[in-house]
Amino acid sequence: MSTFLGMPAPPPRSPYGTGNLRGDHSFPRAAHDELGNDQLRRNLGRATGTIRAKRLSVTGEIPDWEALRDAGSAIKTDTMNRLPELLEQLEHKVAERGGTVHWARDAAEANAIVARLVRATGSDEVIKVKSMATQEIGLNEHLESVGITPYETDLAELIVQLADDKPSHILVPAIHRNRDEIRRIFLDHIPGVDPDLDNVPAHLAAAARGYLREKFLTAKVAVSGANFGIAETGTLAVVESEGNGRMCLTLPDTLITVMGIEKVLPRYQDLEVFLQLLPRSSTGERMNPYTSLWTGVTPGDGPQDFHLVLLDNGRTAALADAIGRTALNCIRCSACLNVCPVYERTGGHAYGSTYPGPIGAVLTPQLAGMHAAKDDPNSSLPYASSLCGACFDACPVKIDIPSLLVELRRQHTEQTGVTPEKLAMKAAAAVMRRPGLYTAAQKASALGRVVAGRDGTISRLPPPLSGWSDSRDTAAPPRETFRSWFASDEGRAALRSAASEQNSDRIGENGEQAERNSAHNGEDAT
Amino acid sequence: MTSARDTVLGRIHDALVLAPTPTVVVPRAYRTGRALPDDARLDLFTDRLLDYKARVHRCTADRTAEVIGEALEGHGARLIGVPTGLDARWLTAYDGEVREDHPDVPPAQLDTLDAVVTASAVGCAETGTIFLDGSPGQGRRALSLVPDLHVCVVDLSTVEAGVPEAVARLVPERPTTLISGPSATSDIELERVEGVHGPRTLVVVIRTDA
Amino acid sequence: MRIGLFATCLGDTLFPDAVKATAILLTRLGHDVVFPPEQTCCGQMHINTGYQREPVPLVRNFADGFGDASIEAVVMPSGSCAGSVRRQHRIVADRYGDAALRAGVDAVAEKTYELSELLVDVLGVTRVGAYFPHRVTYHPTCHSLRMLRVGDKPLQLLRAVEGIDLVELPGADSCCGFGGTFALKNAETSTAMLHDKTDNITATGAEVCTAGDSSCLMHIAGGLSRIRSGTRTLHLARILAATRTTPDVLTEASV
Numbered sequence: 001m002s003t004f005l006g007m008p009a010p011p012p013r014s015p016y017g018t019g020n021l022r023g024d025h026s027f028p029r030a031a032h033d034e035l036g037n038d039q040l041r042r043n044l045g046r047a048t049g050t051i052r053a054k055r056l057s058v059t060g061e062i063p064d065w066e067a068l069r070d071a072g073s074a075i076k077t078d079t080m081n082r083l084p085e086l087l088e089q090l091e092h093k094v095a096e097r098g099g100t101v102h103w104a105r106d107a108a109e110a111n112a113i114v115a116r117l118v119r120a121t122g123s124d125e126v127i128k129v130k131s132m133a134t135q136e137i138g139l140n141e142h143l144e145s146v147g148i149t150p151y152e153t154d155l156a157e158l159i160v161q162l163a164d165d166k167p168s169h170i171l172v173p174a175i176h177r178n179r180d181e182i183r184r185i186f187l188d189h190i191p192g193v194d195p196d197l198d199n200v201p202a203h204l205a206a207a208a209r210g211y212l213r214e215k216f217l218t219a220k221v222a223v224s225g226a227n228f229g230i231a232e233t234g235t236l237a238v239v240e241s242e243g244n245g246r247m248c249l250t251l252p253d254t255l256i257t258v259m260g261i262e263k264v265l266p267r268y269q270d271l272e273v274f275l276q277l278l279p280r281s282s283t284g285e286r287m288n289p290y291t292s293l294w295t296g297v298t299p300g301d302g303p304q305d306f307h308l309v310l311l312d313n314g315r316t317a318a319l320a321d322a323i324g325r326t327a328l329n330c331i332r333c334s335a336c337l338n339v340c341p342v343y344e345r346t347g348g349h350a351y352g353s354t355y356p357g358p359i360g361a362v363l364t365p366q367l368a369g370m371h372a373a374k375d376d377p378n379s380s381l382p383y384a385s386s387l388c389g390a391c392f393d394a395c396p397v398k399i400d401i402p403s404l405l406v407e408l409r410r411q412h413t414e415q416t417g418v419t420p421e422k423l424a425m426k427a428a429a430a431v432m433r434r435p436g437l438y439t440a441a442q443k444a445s446a447l448g449r450v451v452a453g454r455d456g457t458i459s460r461l462p463p464p465l466s467g468w469s470d471s472r473d474t475a476a477p478p479r480e481t482f483r484s485w486f487a488s489d490e491g492r493a494a495l496r497s498a499a500s501e502q503n504s505d506r507i508g509e510n511g512e513q514a515e516r517n518s519a520h521n522g523e524d525a526t
Numbered sequence: 527m528t529s530a531r532d533t534v535l536g537r538i539h540d541a542l543v544l545a546p547t548p549t550v551v552v553p554r555a556y557r558t559g560r561a562l563p564d565d566a567r568l569d570l571f572t573d574r575l576l577d578y579k580a581r582v583h584r585c586t587a588d589r590t591a592e593v594i595g596e597a598l599e600g601h602g603a604r605l606i607g608v609p610t611g612l613d614a615r616w617l618t619a620y621d622g623e624v625r626e627d628h629p630d631v632p633p634a635q636l637d638t639l640d641a642v643v644t645a646s647a648v649g650c651a652e653t654g655t656i657f658l659d660g661s662p663g664q665g666r667r668a669l670s671l672v673p674d675l676h677v678c679v680v681d682l683s684t685v686e687a688g689v690p691e692a693v694a695r696l697v698p699e700r701p702t703t704l705i706s707g708p709s710a711t712s713d714i715e716l717e718r719v720e721g722v723h724g725p726r727t728l729v730v731v732i733r734t735d736a
Numbered sequence: 737m738r739i740g741l742f743a744t745c746l747g748d749t750l751f752p753d754a755v756k757a758t759a760i761l762l763t764r765l766g767h768d769v770v771f772p773p774e775q776t777c778c779g780q781m782h783i784n785t786g787y788q789r790e791p792v793p794l795v796r797n798f799a800d801g802f803g804d805a806s807i808e809a810v811v812m813p814s815g816s817c818a819g820s821v822r823r824q825h826r827i828v829a830d831r832y833g834d835a836a837l838r839a840g841v842d843a844v845a846e847k848t849y850e851l852s853e854l855l856v857d858v859l860g861v862t863r864v865g866a867y868f869p870h871r872v873t874y875h876p877t878c879h880s881l882r883m884l885r886v887g888d889k890p891l892q893l894l895r896a897v898e899g900i901d902l903v904e905l906p907g908a909d910s911c912c913g914f915g916g917t918f919a920l921k922n923a924e925t926s927t928a929m930l931h932d933k934t935d936n937i938t939a940t941g942a943e944v945c946t947a948g949d950s951s952c953l954m955h956i957a958g959g960l961s962r963i964r965s966g967t968r969t970l971h972l973a974r975i976l977a978a979t980r981t982t983p984d985v986l987t988e989a990s991v
Contacts, residue, residue, distance in 0.1 A: 008540035028922050035924050047716040062652075067555040074552040081547055083538050097699070103530040155722060156713035172713055179714055201714040205722045212723065217633045217672075233698035243671065243709035243724025250667040251633045261534065268698045272690035273556070275704075283712050286574060287653035287689075290724060291704035292667070298701045300629035301666035316537035322545035341911045345928040384922060386915025386929070387784060389882035406824075409786030425787045432745065432776040433793035442749045457961055467923025471930065472958025475750075482743045482752035486759065486771050494756070498763040501865075501981065 011316035013369035019107035019138045019313065021368035023352015026380035030350040040347050043178045051338045054284025055394070062276075071273045073398040076329035079266060080319060086231040086264045087310065093234025097296020099306040104258075106313045107137035113309050114139060114223060114256055115146050121254050121305075123148075123220040127212075129238060129248045130154035131225025132332055133258045133311055135167060135354040136367075139223065150223070151215050153244035155208050162189040168348030168356060170334040171282050176347050179204065205242075212244070222248035222303070226259040227331070228274060229308070232267045235295045236308070239278055241288050249292045255303035260311050262319075262328040274331060277396035281333035314367030323407045327363045329397045336391035336401060342384055351384070352377050358391035362404040370412055379416075382408035442481045452476030560687040567651045567685050568734060574654025578707025579720045580728040587681075587736040594643060594677055595619030597729045601675050603640035609669055611662025612645065616679065627669045636668060641675035642725075647702075649685035650692035654707065656680055656730065657692060659700040667703055676725040678705070681736035737859070738768045740807040742798075744817045744950070745777035751950040754971035757984075758813045758851060761864060761977040772801040780820035783828065785917045792832050795825045799840035802848075809858055810848045813973045815880025815948045818850040823883060850880055850948060851973055852889040862892045867980045869899035873942035874972075875933070875956065877949040878911050890948055890972055897975060905945075906936045914955035930959040937967055944970045 014021055023030055034040060059065050079086060091101040104110035114134075118126055126143065128134065128150050140150045140161075152161040159174040160167050163185045167173030174182065179199040186193055186204060190211050197207055224245070228237040236257060238245045249255060265274070271293075279288040297306050319325045337343045337357030348356030353364040361381040370379040382405045391401040413422060431437045452458050456476045461469035468474070485491040528536075562570070568584065575582050585593045594616055598606060604622040617624060625631075625639070645663035646656045656678055658664045670676055686692040696702055709724030720726070739762055747755040759769045778798055779791025798821065802810045812818050822845045829838040855861050874894060880886045894902050913919065913929025933956060937945045945960070945967055947953050957969040970984070978984040 008543040010544060011537035011541055028924065031922065031925050035928055041928075043715070051712075051716045062557075064556040067553070067557075070553050071556055074550050077547065078550040078552055081542070081550065083542070084535050087535070087538075103534050105530050105533055109530060153723070154713070155711050159713070172716060174713060175716065182714060201717060201719045202721065204714060205711055205719050209721075209723055213637070216723070217637055230698070235698050241709065242711045242713075242722035244722070246667065246671050246703065247723055250671060261538070268696075269693065272558070272693040275693070276556075276689050283716075283718075285706075285718075286577075287650070287655045287704065287706040289578070289706050289708070289710045293696075293698075293702040293704075295699050295701070298660065301660055301701050302668070310534070312534045312537065316534065316541045319538060320541035320544045322547065325541075325545065325547075341913070341929050342922070342925055345925055380921075382786075383918065384925075386878070386911045386913060386918045386926065388878035388911035388915065390878075390909075390911070393882055406784055406786070409784070410788050411786075413786035421785070422787070425782055425785065425790050429779070429782060429787075429790035429794060432779075433797060435774045435776060438745075438776045445749055459962070464920055467920055468958075470923060471927040471962060472919075472955065473961035474958055475954070475961075477750055478752055480752065482748045482755040483771065483773065485752055485756060487773075491756070494760060495763045495769070497982075498760040499766075501979070502764050502766045 010320050013317045013372070014314035014367050015106050015108070016372040019136055020354045021136060021364055022372070023377045025352070026375065026377050027350055027384040028380065030352060031346040034346045034350050039178070040176050041345065043176055044344055044347055047172070047175050048338045048344050051284055055281060055335060055338065058280045058284050058286055068273055068276050069396055069398050072277045072396055073329065075265065075270050075273060076397050077326070079264060080262070080325055080328060082266070083261065083264070083319070086266055087261060089231040090229050090234060090264050093231070094296055094308050097234050099234070099296040099308055102307060102309045104309055104311045104313070110137050110258060110309055110311050110313070111139055111142035114258065115143060115148060117254070117256050117307055118143070118148050118221050121221050125149040125151065125219065126221045126223050127151045127153050127215055127219040127248050127252065129222065129224035129240070129245045130157045130173070131223070131258060132170060132354060133225045133260050134223060137258070137311065137313060139258070151212070153212055153216070153248060155205060155242060158208055158212070159185055162186070166349060167354070169337060170332050170355065170357070176349070216247040216251055219252050221254045221256065222252040223256045223258065224248055226257050226263055227278065228271065229259055229264045230268050230271070231264050233295055235268060235293050237271065238292045239288050240290050241283065243290055246290050246292055249294065250302045252303055254305040256307045256309065258309045258311055260315055262315050278331055278333055281335040281394070281396040318363070318366035321366065324362070324366050324404060326399050327359065327366055327404060329399055330359050330363065331397060333396055335394040335396065339390040339394045341388060341390065342386065351381060358385060358401045359399070361385060362401055362408060365408055371415060379412055382412060439483070446477045446479065448477040449479070556690070557688060558690040560691055562651065562687045564682060564734070567687060568682055568732065571649060571651040571654060571685050571732065574651065575707065575730050578654055578710070580654070580707045580730050582730050582732065584732045584734055587733045590616050590679065590731065590733060591619040593731050594679070597677050597731070598622065598641055601641065601727065603675060605639055606641045606643060607636065607639040607669055607673060608643050609663060609665025612643065613663065616643065627665050629666060633668055633672055636672035639673040641677060642670055642673040643677045644670050644679070646678055646680045647684065648692050648695045649680050650689055651685050652688045655692065656705045657696060658703045658705065659697060661700070667701055670703070671724055674725055675727045675729065677729045677731065679731045679733065681733045683736060737808050738770060738806055739854070740802045740810040741769050741771050742775055742778070742802065742810055742812040742817070743771070744812055744814045747813055747950050751954070751971070754813050754950050754973050757971065757973035757977035758811065761973060762811070765859065765861060765864060770807065775801045778817045778820045779828070780817055780824065781916055783820065783824050788828050789832050792828060795828050795833065795841060796837055798825070799837065799844050802844050803840055808847065809854060810844060811851055811854045813851050813948065813971060814950065815850045815877050815884050815886065816951065818848055819879040819883035821845055821848045850884055850886060852886050852893055852948060853884065856889040856892060863896040864893065864976050866897040866976045866978055867899050867983070868897050868975045868978045870943045871901040871903060871941060872944045872946055872975065873903050873905040873937060873940040874908070875905055875912065875937070875945055875947040875952065876908055877947050877952045880948045881909060886948070893972070893976060894946070903940045903942055905940055907932065912952050912956050914952050916951070919955060930955060934959040934963060934965065938965050942967055944968050946970050946972050946975055948972045
């Protein structure tokens with residue numbers, strides 16, 4: 001390992017132009033199209049509203065939720081600190097139990113490994129468990145390009161695949177579709193489906209069951225991701241609901257699992273934390289219907305040929321950032337998407353990446369970079385947030401996403417040359433650092449009164465403020481700043497008068513008295 | 527030429543040198559080692575199973591066969607699969623056909639079964655979760671997956687209060703399946719619907735004195 | 737108590753009435769309000785837009801202006817500025833400043849409070865002698881709610897206001913869509929958030945929507961004004977400063 005000898009080099013991002021870590025347009029431009037889609041807004045509003053209530057109910061009912069978050073956060077941070085030894089331990093344990101471990105520097109390498117392994121079985125099709133890693137690397141597209149047909153088996157992934165659509169959510173890739181749209185997709189694309197199929201979710205699920213049954217029973221190769229990989233024992237975990245995961249992980253002869261290197265966990269015992277954090281945060285359930293844990297190959301039970309592909313693809317680049325690396329702690333629960341007011345309005349496609357929402361806005365630029373091209377769409381992602389902080393509160397491993405967004409914005413402005421915005425920021429700071437100049441500028445801003453209408457509001461502003469004034473009026477600046485009032489006779493008189501009121505009016509001096517007062521109020525009310 | 531393995535491990539080393547972080551001590555202040563009385567565990571476990579639309583029967587061990595027989599008959603099961611090592615006395619009240627599973631039985635053949643009857647390794651009351659680990663009486667994973675009805679026997683003595691207590695009883699090397707209710711999906715408008723690819727009906731027989 | 741008042745650049749320049757109300761309220765409660773005249777801006781807009789070098793002098797200016805040990809507490813009528821002082825100034829000091837700046841920042845951060853925190857936690861008051869006979873709904877701004885964790889302190893203060901008809905705001909904890917330069921860079925998404933917020937406000941039938949941040953209120957007021965809603969916005973300080981003898985007159989749609 002020659003790199004150990006010299007100076008450490010910043011690891012590379014995911015190579016430009018590979019996989020699904022970059023959209024075609026900047027976030028505001030992509031969001032424009034999505035915001036115009038009323039059906040999408042209704043679908044998202046309904047779905048995220050449902051899941052938020054469920055999540056709050058099941059995270060609120062256990063008394064140690066915060067302690068679990070603290071443990072989960074620390075375990076992941078500890079994992080990142082010890083990543084080399086943990087990965088080598090995982091590799092050793094998987095091999096010891098009859099599995100084969102492969103390493104992939106990037107998407108292209110991972111895709112090539114999987115395609116080679118599939119070909120070696122003689123099969124020209126694979127069944128797939130929903131997996132973010134394989135979405136990220138564009139595995140389906142690659143397999144198709146070499147003549148291998150991938151069948152997505154997760155209901156939502158199936159909906160997306162049948163409609164030739166793109167996933168828009170980590171957990172529920174078809175969240176942007178409602179039951180009527182899904183019915184239409186099934187009628188159009190599932191061969192032999194009952195033409196009387198209605199829009200009842202249970203009936204739609206049954207149609208998917210019927211369609212995929214034969215595939216499950218005959219497929220020779222399955223491809224999965226992994227939620228966790230336990231270094232101590234070599235055990236891999238897939239957390240799911242429908243049983244399609246169990247089908248893929250159990251029935252075929254060959255199983256190929258693609259796992260990001262950050263998914264490793266030190267100890268088997270750590271599952272006791274994550275099996276509580278993940279289901280409650282993602283689907284708002286106390287436990288998801290099915291979790292599969294397997295360790296290498298078990299004679300007479302499940303695939304007898306098991307391959308684990310460990311994927312970098314920009315993860316080490318994120319790891320090299322002391323602040324940004326916490327995004328690697330993500331366990332892909334999607335709670336941050338479900339509480340995000342931006343995601344709720346724009347949906348996931350606007351982010352252009354496999355990873356949408358708040359976590360996507362910090363993870364995507366770190367994996368794939370923000371400057372791989374001129375006007376890189378990824379450089380708009382850190383700004384796709386009002387920094388409201390709902391994501392941080394919801395995150396089961398306490399990733400401080402707002403702070404990461406602010407840090408990525410800093411990195412972006414530092415790496416960008418001189419822009420009008422930067423000049424404006426410099427100018428503003430230069431004025432604000434000198435109280436004299438600042439006071440003069442305040443006087444100038446009062447000139448804004450001139451452009452205000454007779455009602456004292458401004459309804460039209462020039463760019464870059466026109467986006468604001470398209471839907472908001474702005475009150476005209478006041479005649480007088482606070483500081484001039486404070487120094488004026490009027491201000492002094494007002495404060496003298498307030499001070500004298502204090503003497504004449506008995507006011508509660510502490511909480512206890514205030515409580516008595518409000519209790520007294522209550523009596524008055526009755 | 528450097529292998530992908532060496533390159534990736536080298537990058538990780540470089541990353542940790544470029545951005546070192548102090549050692550972390552993992553706080554484990556969450557609940558562990560909880561012991562609840564039998565009736566509390568039974569009630570909690572039952573409540574959680576029902577919440578996930580599992581069908582629950584509670585009985586003493588001497589009524590195992592009777593309850594299983596009724597459950598199978600109630601679903602019209604005439605051809606069932608059982609794993610090697612299942613207690614033969616459990617099926618004495620069932621008069622349909624029984625096939626003992628074997629690793630060579632192809633999945634398509636499992637699909638012809640009306641039901642499967644298994645034992646279980648561990649339970650978790652707080653989440654309504656049953657753990658199967660492939661021990662005798664539980665079978666390989668495919669067996670409890672493909673048939674549409676799964677009748678699972680859980681002894682109350684194996685039901686732990688919470689997740690940490692249940693995970694502590696697992697044997698990592700065994701292929702382990704956690705089951706919490708019948709298969710379900712929330713993929714349509716994030717509303718939970720029971721019954722997709724796994725068994726659409728889960729019958730849990732809790733033996734209160736076993 | 738000797739309290740240093742930070743007007744915030746927005747409050748000083750565009751919404752002085754909220755700052756005046758803060759000064760009057762604290763004076764009425766018997767405290768000595770001082771206004772260090774060299775104060776300007778906390779630098780939050782710079783930091784949240786990605787500029788951390790530029791606001792170093794602002795951070796230094798703040799720490800110097802309020803560092804005086806005779807100032808026992810620093811108050812500002814803004815949750816987000818208080819959040820910036822307490823959470824972000826040290827990041828700027830560590831990265832682009834020096835050890836002395838970091839020490840100064842820490843000393844000031846420790847005694848910095850948003851208005852409702854100062855009243856309830858430090859001064860131990862919830863009943864401030866206010867009188868405000870209007871129907872009011874309260875929007876908890878994101879940074880006061882989730883960065884400062886003010887919880888229901890503003891509501892405790894409002895409930896103790898005489899004559900008030902306080903009505904709950906549906907979807908209260910959802911962001912109004914302001915987010916500083918977010919409202920410019922992602923104006924359309926921001927607008928979508930704003931519309932949901934103003935719909936919820938209008939549905940309460942309140943005369944007044946109040947909050948602890950003039951910036952968010954400016955945003956909400958802009959939306960309410962555009963749809964010709966009758967609901968006004970008013971900073972929390974103005975409601976708490978209003979008394980029977982000196983009522984706040986609801987004339988302008990100002991914050």
